[in-house]
Structure formats: structure tokens, C-alpha cells
Amino acid sequence: MRVDTGLMDHMTSRCFGVNDRTDDTREARGHCVHTNSAGDRIVTDHSSNGKYPKDAKSFEAAATITTGTGGYTGISGTIKGVCHGSRFGAPTEGGRPCVLVPSDV
Numbered sequence: 001m002r003v004d005t006g007l008m009d010h011m012t013s014r015c016f017g018v019n020d021r022t023d024d025t026r027e028a029r030g031h032c033v034h035t036n037s038a039g040d041r042i043v044t045d046h047s048s049n050g051k052y053p054k055d056a057k058s059f060e061a062a063a064t065i066t067t068g069t070g071g072y073t074g075i076s077g078t079i080k081g082v083c084h085g086s087r088f089g090a091p092t093e094g095g096r097p098c099v100l101v102p103s104d105v
Contacts, residue, residue, distance in 0.1 A: 040070030
């Protein structure tokens with residue numbers, strides 16, 4: 001569950017995506033479904049802003065809101081920010097998802 005003061009406050013997110021690896025660079029993209037406690041959903045497509053170094057601690061990214069249900073019907077927009085702490089792998093191996101910190105909404 002995400003806890004902050006913005007649009008996604010107290011929402012559970014289910015995401016999947018890919019992280020392209022080429023030599024010493026990476027490029028990420030994927031999709032998420034964010035659900036609030038009432039079952040209303042926001043769907044986003046997300047991607048890094050181009051390639052970034054393989055050892056980057058953070059990288060710029062954006063999430064485009066593509067659709068919504070319930071109270072979010074008709075929603076659209078883009079969330080731009082910085083992804084901190086992404087590491088590919090199983091949680092038991094120290095893997096963790098990108099946490100996009102919005103720079104604007």
C-alpha cells in the first residue's frame with residue numbers, strides 16, 4: 001500500500017513491466033493497476049525517460065494515467081518524477097520495485 005498525500009494515497013498497486021538491459025544501460029517500462037479501498041481503480045503506463053546507467057541509484061520516469069473506474073472514471077494525466085531504489089529480483093534476494101516520487105501531478 002502506498003501512503004502519501006497525493007492521488008495514490010492508500011492505494012494498492014499491482015504492476016508488471018520489463019527492464020531492458022543493453023551493455024551498461026537500462027530502460028524500464030510497464031503497467032500498473034492502482035486500487036483504493038472502495039475498489040475504484042486507476043490504470044497507468046509507465047516508463048523511464050530514455051536509457052540510464054546500469055548502476056544508477058535513481059532515474060527520471062513518467063506514468064501516464066490511461067483509464068479509471070468508479071470515482072476515477074474519465075481520469076487522465078501524467079505523473080512525472082524520479083524512481084528511487086529499483087532493484088530487479090525476488091524479494092527474498094533483495095529485489096524491490098521502483099518508487100516513483102512525483103515531481104508534478
